[in-house]
Amino acid sequence: MHTIIYFFLCISSLPLYSACSVRVLLEQGDITQTHEWLFVTPKKSFLCIFSNGMLSCNGKKVDTTALRISSTDNRCSYQDNVYAGDIALIIADGHFYVINTIPLEEYVYSVIRSEGWPGWPLEVNKVFAIMVRTYAVHKIMLSKNGKKRARYDIKSTNIHQTYKGVHDLEHLHQAVQETKGLILAYNKQPIVAMYDSCCGGVIPAQLNGFDFKMHPYLARAYPCTYCADCKLYRWKSIYSHDALVKMLHVEFPGLKHIKDIHVLHADKAGKVGQLHVKTTRSNKRISGTIFYRLCKDIKSFCYTIKKEGSNFIFEGKGFGHHVGVCQWGVRGMVKQGFMYKEILDYYYPGTKLMKLTTNSKTSASAYSALAEG
Ligand SMILES: [Zn+2]
Structure with a gap:
């Protein structure tokens, strides 16, 4: 399998991290009794069943508890969405995990559809692409650097970022392409790029309950004055x-x-x-x-x-938790002619843009692959 390995490139120094792709948790649950999963690729369906402590697929016993479904069409349906990349089903410690692994840029393209407003101007979506990418890279780094290797990097719900697989809004590619590999960093580390829908003019630095010492770039000490167009202002x-x-x-x-x-x-x-x-x-x-x-x-x-x-x-x-990027505020700033760099600097003061550079490397799969036929 050929994958892309990303490395951070900082203007002043070159700390290297690998963040080739993102592993998104689609579903997780207890597995005490019989459980079924249906994966559908353009060529074949895979009905996986766990019963009596054994996993089977399309009626045949599978001698493993970690399956990988990889379609030659790069498409696999699961529940209500269609996904690019690979889908893994892992059964471990009384739980099951359905995990979609995709290149980071494809993930960003998907999430700016579900977390943003696709009809908004390009410059808005460029801001969203950078914050979504940054948030994901932060999560990837956390899972890679943890004491125990995590099974996934990020959840697909709004607990982290809403991810619904592939979509056909081609124009969003431009926002991803024009910001490709760009993330925000503080002290050369990817920031926790929090965002909400409309801050309502609340000053984040005055909020209790956030560790602003750890994340000083979230302690914006001035009110956002650009989101008043939102009906929930x-x-x-x-x-x-x-x-x-x-x-x-x-x-x-x-x-x-x-x-x-x-x-x-x-x-x-x-x-x-x-x-x-x-x-x-x-x-x-x-x-x-x-x-x-x-x-x-x-x-x-x-x-x-x-x-x-x-x-x-x-x-x-406002609408949300009031911290980080205010999405309606971004829209208001773009209307007034601000560009993505100025906007990100306004909402995450003290941060710097960094560029991920690419390299190629072959990685081995830890899963048993299922073949289409
Ligand atoms: Zn605002």
Whole structure:
């Protein structure tokens, strides 16, 4: 198998790392009983079954617990998506892992489709391509440098970056191509390139709960003023008394009536740390993080609450966690004529662009390959 090995190239020095491809976790789960997976390439389908401690594929027992499906058409469907590259099924330690391995640039091309707005201008997508690539390279480095070799580099959900395999929006190739191999670094290390949809003007440096000493480039000390076009720059959500009781039931089983709810503690940025829920019998506390997770109409962590009749009105700023690149802000900056380098410098102060260079190397596969026929 022929793969591309990437090396970091820094202008001042040449620290070398290899980051040839990215291993994306598509699915993971416990495997206590029978389990089935269906992989479909243009030429053949593979129905893999794990049962009674044995793995079989298309009715034949397989003498391994790590399978690799590699299509000559470079396409394999799994569940609702089509993937390029290889797909591996690994069974180990009572779990199964479905992992897609693809070249980094193809991964970037895929993710800027699912994490961004493909119709936005090229310069916006160039910013997105660099931050998505940087985030992935950081994850690759973490998995390579960990004490124990990780089975995968990155998850395919928004816990890391949403990845849905191949798509046909050809114009996004230009953004990837024109930024090929570019990543952001701080002290010559790939940064944790966090991003959210709309920061709402919240100042990240004033947020509690982030390790800004470790990641000083995330401590932007000035407000983003470019995302006001987003409809969630300021938002309002109304919960009826009964709806809120229902939402909070998971945390407080038996809850029947809420007299009032208010913010007990917020940090300087306005991020809600803890809330006070007054009931007829007692006062309860709930963390802002849990409250955010339970109430889907609460769009961010910065909001105020007021009671009107039997309704609770939440008014907040932005959509997401408020740290790193503000995607709507990037759009606003591009509209005003800023270029990708200036924009990245604005959102990740103190970082530098670095270039990955390519080399070729042959790598051996650790998996048993399944043949198409
Ligand atoms: Zn913003």
